[in-house]
Amino acid sequence: MAERCAVVGIGQTKYERCLPYSMDGLVRQAALRALEDADLSFADMDAIVIGKAPDALEGVIMPELSLADALGAVGKPIHRVHTAGSVGGSTAISASTLIESGMYNTVLTVAYEKQSDGNFMWALSGGRSGGAGAGGSFAPWIRNYMRRSGAPDHIGCKVAAKDRRNGAKNPYAHLGQADLTVEAVQESPMIWDPIHFLEVCPSSDGAAAMVMTNAAGAKRAPRPPAWVISHAKRSELGVFPGRDPVRPLAAIDCAKALYKKAGITDPRRQIDCAELYVPFSWFEPMWLEGHLICPEGEGWKMVDSGATEIGGDFPVNMSGGVLCSNPIGASGMLRLLEPANQVRGTAGDYQVEGARVALGQAYGGPSNYFAMWIVSSEPNPTFS
């Protein structure tokens, strides 16, 4: 790459059903907060990179055009990215690629969803009556994971309780339950067996934004930058004979490419913490395995041992993750933004002490789109 890329500004909205704002106002709020964090203005941006899940979710077609005023993009290049639920991750990676290529010096990247503007259960069924919902598609794969790995039933509930407790430390989180116990999750209604109600992500409105710049820009930044060390995207067809949706090949390939570019040989030891896209609790152990952080069949043991708690040896979803806030288009960006928060030391009450290298991951579709990055407080971290 011609240039290095660093995150120098982060902005988020509160994730909840957002009534006072238009879609434009919501997106702008995150953008302004990211600019303020970077001590920059719209005038300093060379381009805007925007991502969201399908336009049909809010029914505003090509919203990147109508959002140009709100994002200070009039007369500037605006790029739109779309890769289903992983889109926020892919969007941030596209933005960093524009910096790394030397094309632009500084870009604003924004991802959002305003789920309350549409009816997402209906929309995710393709605008037709299915009745199954997203959980109905993922639940059989989770059951399959449990059978193959021998994971005990309580693992998913343990992930959910952890994430909701973490969410209580995040002022932007939609849901946070400081005292949630594993037992309370187990006692919540079973809605897509084996998925309990409290193991399911909410439906949120919200936007997330980052200002990214090159090394010269990072030098001028008022607050510590998060250096983008490596990134990778992979996808595969959603359905084909031989596909393993519990452990998709694209997930493995994406992780391998990511670690290789970063020089990481032992991810569990060399990475300090991670934000993984976990819309249903069981995806935490599934992605720990699918992204080679632990051997196949061992992900649930990491959960069970407490390793993925804040304070454990490999904290996951310190912000509360998708289980606490799910503005779909922004959810993937949040998974990449929160690791940047960690290595900048700006994660507040959910800060992992001394986080130096952090992993962000987003997935989308029927577990067939993946976007991942590694960020660090150091421009050239070494791994031993």
Place this chain on the structure above:
Amino acid sequence: MSEFPISFTLEYPYTRTLGPVIGPFLTALRDGRILGIRCGGRVICPPIEFDPDTCETLSPDFVEVGPGGTVENWTWISDPSSKHPFQSPFAFVQVKLDGADTTMTHAVKASGPDAMSTGMRVMAQFHETLEERTGAITDVYFVPEADARNQSLRPGAGEVEISTHLISLTYNDTLYPHAARFAEGLLDGKFIGQRLKGGEVSIPGKGYDAIARVMLSEADDVELAPTGTVLSYTVITPVKYRGQKETEPYLSASLILDGAGQTLVQQDIRNIPLDEFRVGMRLRAIFKPVDERSVDDVDNDWMYPSIGNVVERWESTGEPDVPLDELPESM
């Protein structure tokens, strides 16, 4: 082979929050007034939230504009669709309302294209009742100035903060040849898949081999037995949303037909009690009587293809279960 015409209506209900500018604009329309917003030295109508020149948030400095205006551009719609504001011929116009510096796209009800001209004067007319004026852009329309009536309108109560839309689109298509053969097979009580170049069978076929990246033809079609094995399942407790037809919890299974390389997902199981249902179980499809089979929801594109409404139920074959370690990992 028969042709299978398919028709599918895609519908989305929307409830959009309007924010501090479009909200007051639509509230005013409901009350029979049209608002622009001051932006620098201009008045912009319809109003916008952000100054496109400076990126600044505009203060809510609204100005009433119209009801008269001048047509700057127009086009005659001689054959309106069901989605148009009028069902008889009309004009779409760009109208610059008196007091505004920008044009608004809207509709003029006129006797014919001869009654339309660039530079003509038009007048806003509002629907008469509050049942018709809901806080939407269609609360108002325009007529040639000479046709305008004086209106005395009763304002509504409260602010318009959310606009609701039901958007619907009907697609008419014909099943692709491979999908038509699949549908025809279902009507005959058969599962027709396609054998890929690597030997695996895709059910239904896609008409091409996505792995070898070559087209497939009728010669690659294979009939699979109506028997298979349960790979996984979930019990769905229906949540309420628009279009939801289910009310009671039900079993939804992923099955792999014998000889198939990929699963049939979301097969409803209504006849086997949950405590008797298990992964590895052997099942057989019992087809409906011929005249009750339908393939209305088989389509060309959906990622999880439907097998139509041809299976009455899946029942146990009575064979021993497939040992769990012999099940394929692919789903």
